[in-house]
Amino acid sequence: MPDNANTPAALQDENQLIAERREKLRALRAVQAGGGGVAFPNHFKPAHQAAQLHLAHGAATAEALQAEPVDVSVAGRVMLKRVMGKASFVTLQDGSLGEAGGRIQLYVTRDAVGDDLYAAFKHWDLGDIVGAQGTLMKTRTGELSVKTTQLRLLTKSLRPLPDKFHGLANQEQKYRQRYVDLITDEQARTRFTARSKTVSGLREFMVRHGFLEVETPMLHPIPGGANARPFVTQHNALEQQMYLRIAPELYLKRLIVGGFERVFEINRSFRNEGISVRHNPEFTMLEFYAAYWNYLDVMDFTETLVREMALQATGALQLNYQGRAVDLAQPFARLSIREAIFQYTEAGAHVDDAAWLVSALKKLGLTQEKDRLSARSLASLQVLYFQETVEDKLWQPTFIVEHPTEISPLARANDARPEVTERFELYITGRELSNGFSELNDAEDQAARFHAQVAAKDGGDDEAMFFDHDFVRALEYGMPPTGGCGVGIDRLMMLLTDSPAIRDVILFPALRRES
Secondary structure (H helix, E strand, O other): OOOOOOOHHHHHHHHHHHHHHHHHHHHHHHHHHHHOOOOOOOOOOOOOOHHHHHHHHOOOOHHHHHHOOOEEEEEEEEEEEEEEOOEEEEEEEOOOOOOOOOEEEEEEEHHHHOHHHHHHHOOOOOOOEEEEEEEEEEOOOOOEEEEEEEEEEEEOOOOOOOOOOOOOOOHHHHHHOHHHHHHHOHHHHHHHHHHHHHHHHHHHHHHHOOOEEOOOOOEEOOOOOOOOOOOEEEEOOOOEEEEEOOOOHHHHHHHHHHOOOEEEEEEEEEOOOOOEOOEOOEEEEEEEEEEOOOHHHHHHHHHHHHHHHHHHHHOOOEEEEOOEEEEOOOOOEEEEHHHHHHHHOOOHHHHHOHHHHHHHHHHOOOOHHHHOHHHOOHHHHHHHHHHHHOHHHOOOOEEEEOOEHHHOOOEOEOOOOOOEEOEEEEEEOOEEEEEEEEEOOOHHHHHHHHHHHHHHHHOOOOOOOOOOHHHHHHHHOOOOOEEEEEEEHHHHHHHHOOOOOHHHHOOOOOOOOOO
């Protein structure tokens, strides 16, 4: 709809059009009832799609199609319509994608379909769904078309489509009415088709590398696997509080304990947090674990995975994201948090000065009360300063390593430097794409880390973890050395489809309730 689609005049015009279409449907029902038919038939079965026909016959000449007629049956939504006396042209759009955008033209004449049907057809509207049978032909301008001999209205559209040249102009309407966005925007259909193919490609990639796909619970009695605020619900039959999962991690590692040495899951996780261009409370992750791998193995594997998905989705490793180049062909950079601060800021030696970091963070808008700056350790302040000053500068693929142990409660500490963990985060185009580490498999160490998290939660940290006794019990049976990683599918698709916001790659993103 145009930008002024919600003005009183525009709404009045739309309501008038809807009323007129409802009247047409009422008349159609009356005619069909008298003739023993139905207004919305469901027996028509199209045998062909537009993209398939253009691919197979688009290069054929008019003479060849006339000499050897090709019978076809198609169905789709009326997107354009030109009525010209005894002959008309209709553009149908189906679910296929191709150079023609899933569209094919119908050539409809009164002589071919009959006087009564042609008279009724002239009153059909843009957006109606129709089925047609006929033979292929080429128009004088060379457009592949269906010379229609049978035509049937399958579904009456009661609401007018947006302006045919602009589609939905209001971005929120695109998210709120994704069904209309998909009808009117070929790029939207292409983007979500690419997402589907990429997820399928991820599954194939994981299976090819010996991973077993599994499904773990999405309702958890104890939320765990990440530092995040969960959604809370109530299970009536069990009479207990439950949580939508914030990550599948602890269940997947239980499977490693059980003897499945390589597992992965692609599914939803939920975090009761803010909404932004890179955050949606419901999101999709690939999470995988491999016994006898460490974080270096996982980094190598993740780098390979990202490259292969880019090749599948775009056919290239040199991408363009929002006007800037992204090079996936070169080895991904690897920097510690301190090294990244040195490289991308002017902090210099102050990186190890807690008082200086507190002052710098205050200047960036953080507060003592909300962010508890004075209570933070040097390592925690460095991470916070990194997040505030460096993250958005990491445009080219970069692994950030050596995360402090105190903020990594599920990761294995480095043997030589126990104050940091064998953990990484992958950044591309200034945002985190994945998080992985050598898994902590020492049950007693894990219990101590959970206790520290509980203390943090008691101190006011809403995102600190709960103590998961069963997970500790699982580790007490023994988990082999293991590496694991979570990859944000939505953020990966933002990169691969050049989409500026996470809502652009989620079919139905979270929105405020309509007023």
